[in-house]
Amino acid sequence: MYAIVEIAGQQFKVEKEDEIFVHRLEGEPGTKIEFNEVLLVDHDGKISIGTPHVEGSKISGKIIEHARGDKVIVFKKKRRKGFQKESGHRQDFSKILIEKITIKGAAKAKTHKKETVSEESSVTDSSMIQTEEQV
DSSP states (O other), rough: EEEEEEETTEEEETTTEEEEEEEEOSSSSSOOEOOOOOEEEEEETTTEEOOOOOOTTTEEEEEEEEEOOOOOEEEETTTTTTTEEEEEEEOEEEEEEEEEESSSSSTEEEEEEOOOOOOSSSSOOTTTSTTTTTO
């Protein structure tokens, strides 16, 4: 079972017991959080797609820690002018543990099954096959 959820303006594919890094969220480590913007849920092969969100579905988790990403160096230079400027940036992240995926409205949402192409529907029509006499 997995879900695609929108967290802080970005979409993530999550499963139970996943640990993901998202842009920094408000709250202390250990705080429980819920995300209601579930875009897609796959439960035992049944895919529920929301329009735009799957109603009644939510993702429960908790904040494990706040961290900072690697330093990104920004270097600006203008040729032949002697101008050089270097600065750095570190993005703040929150590490989240996904505890539970709840699917309350999965029956109401559109359910799509994976379709397979059968061999009969492929090009075996006798009218489309040319014989040696027709050529």
